[in-house]
Amino acid sequence: AQKVTQAQTEISVVEKEDVTLDCVYETRDTTYYLFWYKQPPSGELVFLIRRNSFDEQNEISGRYSWNFQKSTSSFNFTITASQVVDSAVYFCALSEGGSNYKLTFGKGTLLTVNP
Amino acid sequence: ETGVTQTPRHLVMGMTNKKSLKCEQHLGHNAMYWYKQSAKKPLELMFVYNFKEQTENNSVPSRFSPECPNSSHLFLHLHTLQPEDSALYLCASSQGVSSGANVLTFGAGSRLTVL
Numbered sequence A: 001a002q003k004v005t006q007a008q009t010e011i012s013v014v015e016k017e018d019v020t021l022d023c024v025y026e027t028r029d030t031t032y033y034l035f036w037y038k039q040p041p042s043g044e045l046v047f048l049i050r051r052n053s054f055d056e057q058n059e060i061s062g063r064y065s066w067n068f069q070k071s072t073s074s075f076n077f078t079i080t081a082s083q084v085v086d087s088a089v090y091f092c093a094l095s096e097g098g099s100n101y102k103l104t105f106g107k108g109t110l111l112t113v114n115p
Numbered sequence B: 001e002t003g004v005t006q007t008p009r010h011l012v013m014g015m016t017n018k019k020s021l022k023c024e025q026h027l028g029h030n031a032m033y034w035y036k037q038s039a040k041k042p043l044e045l046m047f048v049y050n051f052k053e054q055t056e057n058n059s060v061p062s063r064f065s066p067e068c069p070n071s072s073h074l075f076l077h078l079h080t081l082q083p084e085d086s087a088l089y090l091c092a093s094s095q096g097v098s099s100g101a102n103v104l105t106f107g108a109g110s111r112l113t114v115l
Helices: none
Strands: A003-005 A010-014 A019-021 A024-026 A032-039 A046-052 A059-061 A064-069 A074-079 A088-096 A109-114 B004-007 B010-013 B018-025 B031-037 B044-050 B053-057 B064-070 B073-079 B087-094 B110-114
Touching: A003 A088, A010 A019, A019 A109, A024 A074, A032 A074, A046 A059, A046 A064, A046 A074, A074 A088, B004 B087, B010 B018, B018 B031, B018 B087, B031 B073, B044 B064, B044 B073, B053 B064
Parallel strands: A010 A109, B010 B110
Antiparallel strands: A003 A024, A019 A074, A032 A046, A032 A088, A059 A064, A064 A074, A088 A109, B004 B018, B018 B073, B031 B044, B031 B087, B044 B053, B064 B073, B087 B110
């Protein structure tokens, strides 16, 4: 069975600090997809990124970057120069093979960025 | 309106009431989902509809009854709920369910409190 672990329940940083959110996953499939979603106080989950298991290249999008390492089954998310607007709950999720709708979510990490 | 819209945003009901949650997507997607988000638990997939047909019922109690009259609308009918059913109910949509490349778009959720 697939599993996603976000060991950090809550993280608090001061604005402009860099912060890394950890995500470790378990799956028996060789084909799978990894996701990060952001849930601001308004409630809706906002899609941030999707990676497939065959693409281990790290990705950078503005202040956001993702480090995918199959060797350690990790898909970590780093926010550089954090801002107050980054305060939210961040979820890592996994879907296996053809069952893309069956997302297995981690419990989420609450990030608070203080001014 | 754009995206995925959920109404009501907040609902308080007694255990003997009957109420419904509504979800509407304006994205031209063919698949719709209900997720349950309880405090300190991972998001739980409840139901999946693809082209109006239910393709997944994740062992959800019968006091939750979904309805999908067309690909744009999804309802969750609630009756005889228990206090432990209090949670944020999130609706999502995607282009389909057959490709691992699809991304779920979520609504802002309906916060349900059962007294």
